[in-house]
Amino acid sequence: MEHLKNAWYVAALSTEIEDQGMLSRTILGQSVLLYRKLDGNPVAIRDRCPHRFVPLSMGKRDGDDVVCPYHALRFAPSGQCVHNPHGDGLIPKAAKVQSYPLVERDGFIWLWAGDEALIDPSLIPDYSLLSGxxxxxxxxxxxxxxxxxxxxxxxxxxxxxxxxxxxxxxxxxxxxxxxxxxxxxxxxxxxxxxxxxxxxxxxxxxxxxxxxxxxxxxxxxxxxxxxxxxxxxxxxxxxxxxxxxxxxxxxxxxxxxxxxxxxxxxxxxxxxxxxxxxxxxxxxxxxxxxxxxxxxxxxxxxxxxxxxxxxxxxxxxxxxxxxxxxxxxxxxxxxxxxxxxx
Amino acid sequence: MEHLKNAWYVAALSTEIEDQGMLSRTILGQSVLLYRKLDGNPVAIRDRCPHRFVPLSMGKRDGDDVVCPYHALRFAPSGQCVHNPHGDGLIPKAAKVQSYPLVERDGFIWLWAGDEALIDPSLIPDYSLLSGxxxxxxxxxxxxxxxxxxxxxxxxxxxxxxxxxxxxxxxxxxxxxxxxxxxxxxxxxxxxxxxxxxxxxxxxxxxxxxxxxxxxxxxxxxxxxxxxxxxxxxxxxxxxxxxxxxxxxxxxxxxxxxxxxxxxxxxxxxxxxxxxxxxxxxxxxxxxxxxxxxxxxxxxxxxxxxxxxxxxxxxxxxxxxxxxxxxxxxxxxxxxxxxxxx
Amino acid sequence: MEHLKNAWYVAALSTEIEDQGMLSRTILGQSVLLYRKLDGNPVAIRDRCPHRFVPLSMGKRDGDDVVCPYHALRFAPSGQCVHNPHGDGLIPKAAKVQSYPLVERDGFIWLWAGDEALIDPSLIPDYSLLSGxxxxxxxxxxxxxxxxxxxxxxxxxxxxxxxxxxxxxxxxxxxxxxxxxxxxxxxxxxxxxxxxxxxxxxxxxxxxxxxxxxxxxxxxxxxxxxxxxxxxxxxxxxxxxxxxxxxxxxxxxxxxxxxxxxxxxxxxxxxxxxxxxxxxxxxxxxxxxxxxxxxxxxxxxxxxxxxxxxxxxxxxxxxxxxxxxxxxxxxxxxxxxxxxxx
CATH class of the missing domain: 3.90.380.10 (Naphthalene 1,2-dioxygenase Alpha Subunit; Chain A, domain 1)
Structure with a gap:
């Protein structure tokens, strides 16, 4: 679907992702996995393992990481694969999923859908009335x-x-x-x-x-x-x-x-x-x-x-x-x- | 879908539209609204407001007219918009929906699907046995x-x-x-x-x-x-x-x-x-x-x-x-x- | 769908077709009718009458044949129409359906999906452990x-x-x-x-x-x-x-x-x-x-x-x-x- 890429979209209400929960949500036609790190900061990564394309949301949390349910590749909040239990354990260069920049503000989790080099938090509208x-x-x-x-x-x-x-x-x-x-x-x-x-x-x-x-x-x-x-x-x-x-x-x-x-x-x-x-x-x-x-x-x-x-x-x-x-x-x-x- | 255009099709049984009722029926791939005027004569108009494309059948009857549920444009049996509650109330020239010529005969409501200039009631088959x-x-x-x-x-x-x-x-x-x-x-x-x-x-x-x-x-x-x-x-x-x-x-x-x-x-x-x-x-x-x-x-x-x-x-x-x-x-x-x- | 044509595919377990039963199963995108002759040998023919395209599985068994439920053309296990109750009873040359070569072995019914001239039973894998x-x-x-x-x-x-x-x-x-x-x-x-x-x-x-x-x-x-x-x-x-x-x-x-x-x-x-x-x-x-x-x-x-x-x-x-x-x-x-x- 055609849409504005270099823009912020609300991915979730702050209250929709809590504790160890994982939320799978299709945004702009792509499956996205949303969760919180142990420090509470929200994470959004592509909800699709780059190996055999299983939704990571069907897997398990492991600390700040997520483990694919099929062959157990482990992904960090950055989207980088950080553990490969197969063979010699080397991590293939391409073993990463897209990670989406997020800003949590005023009760919403905003997701940047475009080029990371062009991120501009000033494009998030001022909805700070909701914070007061x-x-x-x-x-x-x-x-x-x-x-x-x-x-x-x-x-x-x-x-x-x-x-x-x-x-x-x-x-x-x-x-x-x-x-x-x-x-x-x-x-x-x-x-x-x-x-x-x-x-x-x-x-x-x-x-x-x-x-x-x-x-x-x-x-x-x-x-x-x-x-x-x-x-x-x-x-x-x-x-x-x-x-x-x-x-x-x-x-x-x-x-x-x-x-x-x-x-x-x-x-x-x-x-x-x-x-x-x-x-x-x-x-x-x-x-x-x-x-x-x-x-x-x-x-x-x-x-x-x-x-x-x-x-x-x-x-x-x-x-x-x-x-x-x-x-x-x-x-x-x-x-x-x-x-x-x- | 390809079909014979200059022809009569049965849109409904006479008994399917009664009193103040509205019947929405897809005919030849188009949504059509069927109802009766206060004098009992049947009406068929395109079931889609030309403003924002809401089915008029979701709206309300008003005498012989139908009012769109979304922004209240009112349409006459002719398909013409006859009331616009917005601004100065001028009715835009394009504010009309298709109206289909009907003939009610022998318990059926026949709809002419083609060019109005070519209407030919003699093409309706003689099913008058049903009227005796x-x-x-x-x-x-x-x-x-x-x-x-x-x-x-x-x-x-x-x-x-x-x-x-x-x-x-x-x-x-x-x-x-x-x-x-x-x-x-x-x-x-x-x-x-x-x-x-x-x-x-x-x-x-x-x-x-x-x-x-x-x-x-x-x-x-x-x-x-x-x-x-x-x-x-x-x-x-x-x-x-x-x-x-x-x-x-x-x-x-x-x-x-x-x-x-x-x-x-x-x-x-x-x-x-x-x-x-x-x-x-x-x-x-x-x-x-x-x-x-x-x-x-x-x-x-x-x-x-x-x-x-x-x-x-x-x-x-x-x-x-x-x-x-x-x-x-x-x-x-x-x-x-x-x-x-x- | 693209697939290997000159190959054997399992159409059914031996136990899935029994007695006078008929099993309709889509295989490689085509509806196939599976049944057993009176002598117990399995038959697979296209599940679609060549006259008006009704699934033959909606019809009835008649000995080793199958009768279409719509206009009663009768088909033999070879796929050939063997009885036409219409008019002078002549059987149109094209009145046949595809018949698929089968081999029943080791509890499976194998179907040859390709060119009959190229049938090669040696391509069926040896799963005879299941027969012992x-x-x-x-x-x-x-x-x-x-x-x-x-x-x-x-x-x-x-x-x-x-x-x-x-x-x-x-x-x-x-x-x-x-x-x-x-x-x-x-x-x-x-x-x-x-x-x-x-x-x-x-x-x-x-x-x-x-x-x-x-x-x-x-x-x-x-x-x-x-x-x-x-x-x-x-x-x-x-x-x-x-x-x-x-x-x-x-x-x-x-x-x-x-x-x-x-x-x-x-x-x-x-x-x-x-x-x-x-x-x-x-x-x-x-x-x-x-x-x-x-x-x-x-x-x-x-x-x-x-x-x-x-x-x-x-x-x-x-x-x-x-x-x-x-x-x-x-x-x-x-x-x-x-x-x-x-």
Whole structure:
């Protein structure tokens, strides 16, 4: 599959790999083995022995190394074979697997998919909001979508769908569709902002506003960064306040291609109200994840089935006033990929 | 898939779409949405929004229109987008889906798959026998076959298989195989007639003949009309009577390609004896549908698995004396398709 | 799929086809019908009627013949159509199916997959050990692997995997991996021998040695014969004896390609100790088959999933000192196939 190579992709939530566990995950069409060294640092290596191509994840941990289950070649976190029990024990020069540079930050494990000489940690978006705040004001989730990641990104880059797809919790009562939101491109990012009055407010905010149930100004700022991660700053405020005076939820939606037609969907969220309330925290996370899974997912996956692997543009989609952010993020990504292939 | 374009195909039984229901059905490889307007007239439009390619059948009815579940574009029965809730509400010129001309007749909904300028309702075969007669003398069924429609047509165009495939109800005791039935081509139709003495008679007729269980002359006339519908006039008569003096069953077998390797199989039947007997009607319909499903279907689907998508002729089939009707209907259909592509 | 044509492949265990039974099995990508004539001799014909391509295995036996379930053409063991109930009963010249030469020997039914003019029974490996000995010293099994047969052959041609893959019954405690076993090529065969001291001995032998549980010399000689059958002579002996002084098990592993990515795995075994012990016989067969199924099969099938249908060499496998036998059998087979295609 064609994709941006010199880029960071989320390989896992920090909590998905723990202790002596091994996680095998297909990323960009390749099987990758994720685990933690004894010191806790994460490791990602190609999940395929270079001898007879057995997934190393079927083998065993041995300290910081992994032993292939078939003929017991042992591999270090660097991907280098460090023990060969066969014959004179010499290690063939080619006996190594790809090792992927990782950065663990803000609850995510980021994997560099490109040329090691070009690694640039500054390309990891700043999602440090998730590293601050009370533990009960934050949450993470992993979802899986049987759809190309660009179709999943389109879903969020055109938030007007919230007017139509979502139930009471996230309901926006038609306010977004009427807008022609402003789209700003800067570097590898596209930002789009929606701003509207709503009465009664979204179920998500309503009970926590100063005047519960009364009209409030709502806003969402979506910042997409190539290749496929988005930070949504979602808020509601009453009495003419500014954004920061009101309720704010920071929702991070991070898409990693599994295959050409499936996506790892990582989610991280933080709020600025009742930050110590564990029960609210649980309900808010479960409610939003349920909305994504029960309301967005069936539509996104149906789009995938209809489109197959044909290119979006070749299908000549009709474009609406709410589409520019999605279109521009697709165009910017295509430009970055083309530049890389030149 | 290659097929005759300027032709009528049965999209559904009349009873399959009712009230506010929506039926999504793949026809000739395309997803089609079928429903009825408030006045009861049937509608067929492409089941795929031109904006982001969501199946409209996942959306909601709104009067005679259908609303896309994703961003709420509303489509009229004409396929035209008639409401766009986005931005200034202007409707993009390209915001329409294909609408298929329909004719509802004799309990079937016929869909024109070709060029609208060439619509010709006279090409719909006359199956008006199904519009007459007592309600208890008639019945309909829908079946699905995991096989190309031409393989299913072959099954009926060579009725000698009834000697070998079917159990007591339809048993013909070897009388058909011995025949070299006459085949007549006329316009877009191929007719083949079988005529034989049988003692005892077919289980289907036997108890209802003047002398139950005694020898009777049997006959079947099969009239295939391109691309894939067949009317079988099946009868048994005793005492030297003519066809019309005896028992008659009119069996309509209508094949519509779903994909290259699957078929929608519509069936409609009427008889001329004990026409008010509801229980007999139910048993006759259930019995024949069971025979098609339990006896023909496994064989037809095994043929599909063996043939895959290779062309019949490239496999050089051995032909028997019972094959001419099937062969000529395949050749006539191929000729019509070739003429269309010239 | 590319394969050696002028060669014998095991189509079935002798016990798999009995009495009036019919066995349909895909061999080298083609459906084959196996059955026994009334005199007990086995028959293999293409499982596909030349008229409309129905599997004959869906039909009925009639003496030594098989009758197609669809239009009742009858085929003799020669593959020739011998009865046509249609029309004047003339049998079309092309009405025959391929018949495969068979040799039944040593509990296996061998099928010649190539040119009849080139049949050479001397190419069937000598597995007559299975025809001798007490009934309770022998056993057979059929297994299925979702992997190309060369991947399954690799498994056995590099027995060093036994050190790492297998549990107590077959455990070799790392003794094989250290060896650089001698490989000998002769005609269409490759032989590789492993020889080692083990203390305690393999669970498979330990309780039956003169000094149970005490150190013993172990050995395995693997003889592969193209295209995919292997005889393993496995033994353990104490007190400085020669191979023949000790315990011996003769294990025959015979691989027949089903499709490019699946294999029929036939197994036949005989031992030289406690040859009348039926319970030991049952336990030994069940234990080894369990090891192949529970321990080898998951790894072999994972290799297939990782490799897909890409050629092994194009993946540039790292080779170890235990690989030469597997590599040379692959190279010899490739050479034989290339010679055949010249």
């Amino acid at each position: 705040g009370h533990a009960n004001s934050k949450g993470y989730a992993y979802m899986h979508m049987q759809a190309n990641y660009e179709i999943v990104v389109d879903n969020i880059m055109d938030l007007s769908h919230v007017d139509h797809v979502h139930g009471p919790l996230l309901n926006t009562a038609g306010h977004l569709s009427a807008q022609q939101p402003k789209v700003v491109e800067e570097g590898r990012s596209i930002t789009v902002r929606w701003d509207w009055q709503q009465d009664p407010p979204m179920g998500f905010f309503s009970p926590f506003l100063p005047q519960p149930g009364a009209a409030a100004r709502h806003h969402v700022t979506v910042c997409w960064t190539a290749p496929g991660t988005m930070l949504l700053t979602v808020g509601a405020v009453q009495n003419g306040g500014r954004d920061d005076d009101g309720l704010l939820s920071w929702d991070h939606h991070l898409m990693t291609p599994e295959t050409e037609t499936s996506t790892h969907y990582f989610f991280g969220t933080r709020r600025n109200w009742l930050v110590e309330d564990a029960e609210l925290n649980r309900m808010k996370l479960e409610g939003t994840v349920h909305a994504f899974t029960a309301e967005d997912k069936p539509i996104i996956e149906a789009v995938q089935r209809e489109m197959g692997t044909t290119d979006l543009w070749s299908l000549k989609p009709v474009l609406l006033t709410s589409d520019p952010a999605a279109v521009r993020s697709r165009r910017l990504l295509a430009k970055l990929i083309a530049a890389e292939n030149r | 007669g007592h309600a208890n003398s008639k019945g309909y069924a829908y079946m699905h076959m995991q096989a190309n429609y031409e393989i299913v047509v072959d099954n009926i165009m060579d009725l000698s298989h009834v000697d070998h495939v079917h159990g007591p109800l339809l048993n013909t005791a070897g009388h058909l195989s011995a025949q070299q039935p006459k085949v007549v081509e006329e316009g877009r139709s191929i007719t083949v007639r079988w005529d034989w003495q049988q003692d005892p008679p077919m289980g289907f007729f036997s108890p209802f003949l003047p002398q139950p269980g005694a020898a009777a002359r049997h006959h079947v006339t099969v009239c295939w009309t391109a691309p894939g519908t067949m009317l079988l006039t099946v009868g048994a008569v005793q005492n030297g009577g003519r066809d019309d003096d005896g028992l008659l069953s009119w069996d309509h077998h209508l094949m519509t390609p779903e994909t290259e390797t699957s078929t929608h199989y519509f069936f409609g039947t009427r008889r001329n004896w004990l026409v008010e007997d509801a229980e007999l009607n139910r048993m006759k319909l259930e019995g024949t549908v069971h025979a098609f499903t339990a006896e023909d279907k496994p064989i037809i689907e095994a043929v599909q698995r063996e043939m895959g998508t290779t062309d019949l002729w490239s496999l050089k089939p051995v032909l028997l004396t019972s094959d001419p009707a099937a062969v000529r209907s395949r050749r006539l259909l191929a000729k019509l398709i070739a003429a269309e592509n010239r | 000995g007490h009934a309770n010293s022998k056993g057979y099994a059929y297994m299925h692997m979702q992997a190309n047969y060369e991947i399954v052959v690799d498994n056995i041609m590099d027995l060093s995997h036994v050190d790492h893959v297998h549990g107590p019954l077959l455990n070799t405690a790392g003794h094989l991996s250290a060896q650089q076993p001698k490989v000998v090529e002769e005609g269409r065969s490759i032989t590789v021998r492993w020889d080692w001291q083990q203390d305690p001995p393999m669970g498979f032998f330990s309780p039956f040695l003169p000094q149970p549980g005490a150190a013993a010399r172990h050995h395995v000689t693997v003889c592969w014969t193209a295209p995919g059958t292997m005889l393993l002579t496995v033994g353990a002996v104490q007190n400085g004896g020669r191979d023949d002084d000790g315990l011996l098990s003769w294990d025959h592993h015979l691989m027949t390609p089903e499709t490019e990515t699946s294999t029929h795995y036939f197994f036949g075994t005989r031992r030289n100790w406690l040859v009348e012990d039926a319970e030991l016989n049952r336990m030994k067969l069940e234990g080894t088959v369990h090891a192949f199924t529970a321990e080898d099969k998951p790894i072999i099938e994972a290799v297939q999933r990782e490799m897909g249908t890409t050629d092994l060499w194009s993946l540039k496998p790292v080779l170890l000192t235990s690989d030469p036998a597997a590599v040379r059998s692959r190279r010899l087979l490739a050479k034989l196939i290339a010679a055949e295609n010249r």
